[in-house]
Amino acid sequence: MDSLVTVSCLKHIYPDTTEIHMCGLDFVVNRGERVAILGGNGSGKTTLLYHVLGLLAPDEGRVSVFGVNPSVQYNAIRERIGVLLQTVDEQILSPTVWDDISFSPRNYGYKKEEIETMVGQVMSELGIQHLRDKICHYLSGGEKRKVALAGALVLRPELLILDEPFEGLDSRSRAELVTLLNTQNREGMTIVMSTHDLNLVASFADRVYVLAKGRGVVTAGTPAEIFMQADALRASNIDPPLLTELFLKLREHGVTVNVPTLVDQAVNDLVRIIKTGE
Amino acid sequence: MTHMHIPDGILPVWLWALGFILLSLFLGFTLHRLRTMDMKKMIPLLGTLSAAMLVGMSIPILPGYHINLSVVTGILIGPSLGFVAAFIANLILAFMGHGGITVVGLNTLLLGSEAVLGHTVFYLFTKRLPVFWRAALATLMTLFITTTILIGIVAMAHIDPEMLHHGEDHGHGTTGQGSVSTFAMLVLTIGAVGWIIEAAITGAVVRFISQVKPDLLGHVLHEKKTGE
Amino acid sequence: MIDVARIDHWAASGTGFFHRASVISKMLFLLFVVAAAVLARSPYPLMAGYFGILLVAVLARLPWTRMVMLSLYAVVFALLYGISLRGGWWLFALLIFKAITPSLAMLTLIVSTPYPKIFSFISAALPEMLAAGLFMTYRTLFILLELMDNFVAAIRLRGGFSPGSLYKNSSNISKGLGMLLVKAVERASRLYAVMAVRGYNGSMAQQGGGGLHREDYLPLGAGSLVLMLAILWR
Numbered sequence A: 001m002d003s004l005v006t007v008s009c010l011k012h013i014y015p016d017t018t019e020i021h022m023c024g025l026d027f028v029v030n031r032g033e034r035v036a037i038l039g040g041n042g043s044g045k046t047t048l049l050y051h052v053l054g055l056l057a058p059d060e061g062r063v064s065v066f067g068v069n070p071s072v073q074y075n076a077i078r079e080r081i082g083v084l085l086q087t088v089d090e091q092i093l094s095p096t097v098w099d100d101i102s103f104s105p106r107n108y109g110y111k112k113e114e115i116e117t118m119v120g121q122v123m124s125e126l127g128i129q130h131l132r133d134k135i136c137h138y139l140s141g142g143e144k145r146k147v148a149l150a151g152a153l154v155l156r157p158e159l160l161i162l163d164e165p166f167e168g169l170d171s172r173s174r175a176e177l178v179t180l181l182n183t184q185n186r187e188g189m190t191i192v193m194s195t196h197d198l199n200l201v202a203s204f205a206d207r208v209y210v211l212a213k214g215r216g217v218v219t220a221g222t223p224a225e226i227f228m229q230a231d232a233l234r235a236s237n238i239d240p241p242l243l244t245e246l247f248l249k250l251r252e253h254g255v256t257v258n259v260p261t262l263v264d265q266a267v268n269d270l271v272r273i274i275k276t277g278e
Numbered sequence B: 001m002t003h004m005h006i007p008d009g010i011l012p013v014w015l016w017a018l019g020f021i022l023l024s025l026f027l028g029f030t031l032h033r034l035r036t037m038d039m040k041k042m043i044p045l046l047g048t049l050s051a052a053m054l055v056g057m058s059i060p061i062l063p064g065y066h067i068n069l070s071v072v073t074g075i076l077i078g079p080s081l082g083f084v085a086a087f088i089a090n091l092i093l094a095f096m097g098h099g100g101i102t103v104v105g106l107n108t109l110l111l112g113s114e115a116v117l118g119h120t121v122f123y124l125f126t127k128r129l130p131v132f133w134r135a136a137l138a139t140l141m142t143l144f145i146t147t148t149i150l151i152g153i154v155a156m157a158h159i160d161p162e163m164l165h166h167g168e169d170h171g172h173g174t175t176g177q178g179s180v181s182t183f184a185m186l187v188l189t190i191g192a193v194g195w196i197i198e199a200a201i202t203g204a205v206v207r208f209i210s211q212v213k214p215d216l217l218g219h220v221l222h223e224k225k226t227g228e
Numbered sequence C: 001m002i003d004v005a006r007i008d009h010w011a012a013s014g015t016g017f018f019h020r021a022s023v024i025s026k027m028l029f030l031l032f033v034v035a036a037a038v039l040a041r042s043p044y045p046l047m048a049g050y051f052g053i054l055l056v057a058v059l060a061r062l063p064w065t066r067m068v069m070l071s072l073y074a075v076v077f078a079l080l081y082g083i084s085l086r087g088g089w090w091l092f093a094l095l096i097f098k099a100i101t102p103s104l105a106m107l108t109l110i111v112s113t114p115y116p117k118i119f120s121f122i123s124a125a126l127p128e129m130l131a132a133g134l135f136m137t138y139r140t141l142f143i144l145l146e147l148m149d150n151f152v153a154a155i156r157l158r159g160g161f162s163p164g165s166l167y168k169n170s171s172n173i174s175k176g177l178g179m180l181l182v183k184a185v186e187r188a189s190r191l192y193a194v195m196a197v198r199g200y201n202g203s204m205a206q207q208g209g210g211g212l213h214r215e216d217y218l219p220l221g222a223g224s225l226v227l228m229l230a231i232l233w234r
Helices: A045-052 A070-080 A097-101 A103-107 A112-125 A141-153 A171-186 A198-204 A223-227 A230-235 A242-252 A263-276 B013-033 B039-057 B070-094 B104-124 B131-157 B161-170 B181-212 C004-013 C023-039 C043-059 C064-085 C089-112 C115-123 C128-157 C166-197 C214-232
Strands: A003-013 A019-022 A027-030 A034-039 A060-065 A081-084 A159-163 A190-195 A207-212 A216-221 B060-062
Touching: A003 A045, A019 A045, A019 A216, A027 A190, A034 A045, A034 A171, A034 A198, A045 A060, A045 A070, A045 A159, A045 A190, A060 A070, A070 A081, A081 A141, A097 A103, A097 A112, A097 A141, A103 A112, A112 A141, A141 A171, A159 A171, A171 A190, A171 A198, A190 A198, A198 A223, A207 A223, A207 A230, A216 A223, A216 A230, A223 A230, A230 A242, A242 A263, B013 B070, B013 B104, B013 B131, B013 C128, B039 B070, B039 C128, B039 C166, B060 B181, B070 B104, B070 B131, B070 B181, B070 C128, B070 C166, B104 B131, B131 B181, B181 C064, B181 C166, C004 C089, C004 C128, C023 C043, C023 C089, C023 C115, C023 C214, C043 C064, C043 C089, C043 C214, C064 C089, C089 C115, C115 C128, C128 C166
Parallel strands: A034 A190, A034 A207, A081 A159, A159 A190
Antiparallel strands: A003 A019, A003 A027, A003 A060, A207 A216
16 A cells, blocks of 8 residues: 555654653554544644654654655645644634635745635635635634635645644534545545544544554554454543443443444444344 | 834924834844744744733733833844844834834834843843843843933934924914923833833743743744754 | 724724725825824814814714724823923924824724735735734734733632732732743744644735725825825915
C-alpha cells in the first residue's frame, strides 16, 4: 500500500524539559484511509500530529510525510496537507470569512480568478456562502469551525489532519461533520483525526491507533478489533464504548454473541437473540 | 501613560508633520533591524502584544488615567518590536476616536519611547535589583522622561506665530502669549500619582511573569532567526 | 477605551446609505474634515460642520446620540490646552470645535465601516509587516478583551476586589494582566504554528478599498462642504 505518513519510535523533549516517548508500534497512514488516534490526556496525540505537520522536530526517531522529513522540508508538501486544529479561534487568522478561507491560496500565489473559484466551491460545499463578508469573531462556534474547515479544504489536500474536531459540537453538528469527512474520503482524501469520542470512531475510522502516556502506540487495528481490547483501552485511560461493554458482559454470562461497533449491528444481534431465545 | 488624547486641529501643522517624519525614520530604522526575523514569528507577537496594550488601556486605575503596558511590552519583545507595537496600538486608538489621526506620529514617538527606554533600563539593572523593583524603576524613569517630552511638545506648540497673529487680529481676548506652566503643573501632578501606581502595577505584572514563565524575560521572544 | 465591541457591531450590522458608501469616500470625508479643522481660523465653519455631520448621522440612522457623547471626550484636552494658552472665549470656542468636529467625523467613519475594510484600505500604503500586524491585532483584541473580562469576573467572584482598597485591587489586577500577557505570548506561539502550516507568505488579508459607489456623493459632499467653509471663512 502507498503509505503517506510513517512515524517510528519518536522521542521529543519540550523546552520545559517534559519528555514524550513514543516507541511502541509504528504509526502508519496509507493513502485513502480514515485513521483515528485515540488516547487519554497527555498521551501524545497532539505531539504526534505536530511532528507530522513539521511543527516539531524529533530528538530521536523518524517521521516521513509524502516521503520527506516534514520538519525540514514542509514547504515541499504543505499544499498537499490541510489542517484543522483543536482551538478554532487560533486557526482563523484573517478578519473576514473570505479573507481567511482564501488565506492559503493567496499566500501560495494562486491567481485571483482561481482563488474566487476555489473559495466559492468550498463555501458552497459547506453551506456557508452567506458568511462570505462576515467578520470572523462574530460567528458562532459552529460557524467558526466550518470556516476553519473550509480553509483546510480549499486547496483539495490529499491529506487532511484534524486535532479533536468534535470538541464542543452538538450531536447534529458532529453527524454533519462525519458525513462531510466521509464524502471527502470517498473522493480520495486521506484523513487523520485525533479524538476522545469512541462512538464516532466506530462510524468513521478504517484504522485506529491507541496511544498511552509514555509508551506511544500500544495497539492498532480496525475499530472492531480495538474495541475488543477493553483492558488495553482502559490502560490508556479510555473507557470502551457502552455498546462494547454491554456485549462483552453478555459474553461473560455465556451468551453467544458478536461484539458490534454500531447500534444497527447491535439491534440485529439482540433481535436474533430474543427471537431465537439464545 | 503618555498617550496624548490630543484631537486633530489643535497642534500646529509643522509639529505633527514633524512627528510623522520622525516616525517614518524610526519605523524605517526599526523595520530594517527586524528584516532578518521570521515574519511568521514577528506578526503574532506584534498582534498579541499590541492587543494586550490596548486591553491594558481599557482598565482605568484612576479616573481618567489608564496604564498602557508599553514598558512591559518592551521588556518582553524588545525595543524594535516594542516600537512597532506602539505604532500599531496608536493607529488603532486613533481609529477608535482616541486622539486625532494627525497626532499618531507624536503619540507613537512617546509610546514607542516607553517601550525602548523601559527595555533598556530594565535590563540595565539585571542582577542588581529584584525583578519587581527593576520593572517599577524602569517604568518610573520612563514615564518621567516621556511626560517631560510631552510637556516639551506642548511648549513647542505654543510657538506658533500664525495662531498668535490671528488671535490678536480678531481681538477676541487672547493674550497671544501662552504659558505651559498650567498644563505642566496639571500633567505632572496627576501624572506623578499615576506613575507610582503604574510603576507598582508594572512591577507586579513582571514579577508575576517571572514566577509563571521566567523564560519570557530572557530575550527569547525577539531572538532573530532567518525565515524559511 | 471607547467601547470598541459596540462600535464594531454598529459598523458590521448597519445597512443605511452611509454604511453602503465606499471606504475611500468615507476616508476622504474624514480627511476633508480634518483638513478643515487644521485650516480653520474661526469656530463658526467648524460649528456648522459639526451640526451638518450630525444631521447626516441622524438621516443615515447612525447611533448619533452615542456619537455626540463620544465626540465630547475630545473637549477635555482642548480645554486644558486653552487654559495653558490663557485665551478668551473665542479661543476656547475655536479649540473646542477644532477638537470635536473631526472627532465626530472619525466616529461617523468607524460606526459605518467595519474595521477590516478600514484596515484593508490603510494597509495598501503600509509595509506588509505593519499591515499584517494591524490585522492580527484587530483579530486578537476581542479575544484578549474577553479573556480579561473573564479574569476580572473571576477575581471579583473570589473576593479580589474591595471598594477603596487600592493596594489589593491593583495587586489583583496585576495578576490578571500578568496572566493576560502570558496567554498572549502563548497564543502568539500557536499562531506562529498556524501561519507556518497554512503557508503564510506575505498576505494576511485583502488590501485596497475597492471602487466608488453611488452613495459616495454624501460623504464626499459633506466633507467638501466643511472644508470649503473653513477655507472661505478665514
